[in-house]
Amino acid sequence: MAKASSVLQSTLLPAYSPLYKLRNQSFTLSFPPLPVSRCRPGIHCSVSAGETTRRSVEEAPDISWGCEIDSLENATSLQNWLSDSGLPPQKMSIDRVDIGERGLVASQNLRKGEKLLFVPPSLVISADSEWTNPEAGEVMKRYDVPDWPLLATYLISEASLQKNSRWFNYISALPRQPYSLLYWTRTELDMYLEASQIRERAIERITNVVGTYEDLRSRIFSKHPHLFPKEVFNDETFKWSFGILFSRLVRLPSMDGRFALVPWADMLNHNCEVETFLDYDKSSKGVVFTTDRPYQPGEQVFISYGNKSNGELLLSYGFVPREGTNPSDSVELALSLRKTDECYKEKLDALKKHGLSTPQCFPVRITGWPMELMAYAYLVVSPPDMRNSFEEMAKAASNKTSTKNDLKYPEIEEEALQYILDSCETSISKYSRFLKVNITKIVHPSLYVGKIVPHLVCLLSFLIVGKWINGFGHYISKTVKPKSVSETASCRLVHKRA
Ligand SMILES: C[S@@+](CC[C@H](N)C(=O)[O-])C[C@H]1O[C@@H](n2cnc3c(N)ncnc32)[C@H](O)[C@@H]1O
Numbered sequence: 001m002a003k004a005s006s007v008l009q010s011t012l013l014p015a016y017s018p019l020y021k022l023r024n025q026s027f028t029l030s031f032p033p034l035p036v037s038r039c040r041p042g043i044h045c046s047v048s049a050g051e052t053t054r055r056s057v058e059e060a061p062d063i064s065w066g067c068e069i070d071s072l073e074n075a076t077s078l079q080n081w082l083s084d085s086g087l088p089p090q091k092m093s094i095d096r097v098d099i100g101e102r103g104l105v106a107s108q109n110l111r112k113g114e115k116l117l118f119v120p121p122s123l124v125i126s127a128d129s130e131w132t133n134p135e136a137g138e139v140m141k142r143y144d145v146p147d148w149p150l151l152a153t154y155l156i157s158e159a160s161l162q163k164n165s166r167w168f169n170y171i172s173a174l175p176r177q178p179y180s181l182l183y184w185t186r187t188e189l190d191m192y193l194e195a196s197q198i199r200e201r202a203i204e205r206i207t208n209v210v211g212t213y214e215d216l217r218s219r220i221f222s223k224h225p226h227l228f229p230k231e232v233f234n235d236e237t238f239k240w241s242f243g244i245l246f247s248r249l250v251r252l253p254s255m256d257g258r259f260a261l262v263p264w265a266d267m268l269n270h271n272c273e274v275e276t277f278l279d280y281d282k283s284s285k286g287v288v289f290t291t292d293r294p295y296q297p298g299e300q301v302f303i304s305y306g307n308k309s310n311g312e313l314l315l316s317y318g319f320v321p322r323e324g325t326n327p328s329d330s331v332e333l334a335l336s337l338r339k340t341d342e343c344y345k346e347k348l349d350a351l352k353k354h355g356l357s358t359p360q361c362f363p364v365r366i367t368g369w370p371m372e373l374m375a376y377a378y379l380v381v382s383p384p385d386m387r388n389s390f391e392e393m394a395k396a397a398s399n400k401t402s403t404k405n406d407l408k409y410p411e412i413e414e415e416a417l418q419y420i421l422d423s424c425e426t427s428i429s430k431y432s433r434f435l436k437v438n439i440t441k442i443v444h445p446s447l448y449v450g451k452i453v454p455h456l457v458c459l460l461s462f463l464i465v466g467k468w469i470n471g472f473g474h475y476i477s478k479t480v481k482p483k484s485v486s487e488t489a490s491c492r493l494v495h496k497r498a
Pocket of ligand 1: 069099100101102103174175178179247248266267268269270271316317318319320321
């Protein structure tokens, strides 16, 4: 297995870009987000508000495969089928767990550095897997459909064939509704992700999934309706299959970077402190991971889905780690030149020269911020008599200088820190609804008015941003996810009863 640092790519979040060109077709799947009012009738636009959501619930057939994730339904059959199909005896079993609802738990003592799993390639689903309906597979290959949409279609095709598919036991144990932002309505996204950059990315992702389905439908499915009937291949089933891919697909560096669904391995949940990743092990000819700590019988075993921020985890996996447990948590903080600055033009020119602009986003982690951000802040607050340093500051802000760690302007340091603090507050103030109470507690003026000691400002900024990310994440995972899912479920129930 490759070293952890070199297999970050194998984590459970492959970059899905729907802007693909089918080699023989030369078309792109770039769909700008549709505002609610422009959603065309007849096309289910998942990002639209209440009415559309209701329509989709009424029109879309329920997914008739998979299981409820909070039960162990179908897990035993999955385990039995996997052992009958060549999975060697395991030192873990599927169980109910505190983190992730269902997961793999050690059934005996596990040492640090032990290789586990050994899922053979015959039990791995990839773009090369055989289709139970070979005719459908041939059509998809003829159109040269890229891996992600191909796998999404494959999954639906196999799922719809129920017991006739060799993957029946695997698919039966998949969640009927994966936790995913794909299932959030536009209203929920607007309300709960009001000021988060994740909102835009979620809308873009939902739009791309809808667009990908629409494209496959118009170019392939509509021409072969006997192979891809609308009752089976529709926006609802694609939402499901993309939800499964986003939350379970892995990239295996030692298998030429192949994307794969790895039954059994995909029952492992994520822990931000764990540093071990899935990969193909050439010597044992199976997908493995190496424990980075010992486990006792009954303990849940984790892998890492990558060093991702809470927002990224929410976007792909529909969960947010417990408050304060993710050292990789970060947000993008936007900094801007002041329009009233008499040196605005000079500063902008200096920024442009180094490929930067205004506003410019920088990542802020709960553990600190990059020197580039500080350099940008220096530039913003520097007075006209420091114009000789503009160039140096802009260069340092662009990460193009080797001396940026020594960049220090003591005479404007306090002002720069205050500016960063103000920018944090501006960002936070966009969360008008949920965090007011917390924010007021943290940035209460009496804490810093009068004496602005730089390190206090610094600390406050970290606190604010940390609280912002974590407080929000906690809110989302505790409130939104269950609510969102149960609301959809109850909508369906009401519909069924009606
Ligand atoms: C690869 S699957 C892991 C197995 C999954 N728990 C199951 O029962 O099918 C990824 C999904 O597990 C859940 N999950 C994984 N790690 C988690 C964590 N640290 N906290 C909460 N949920 C987690 C999320 O629902 C995520 O979409």
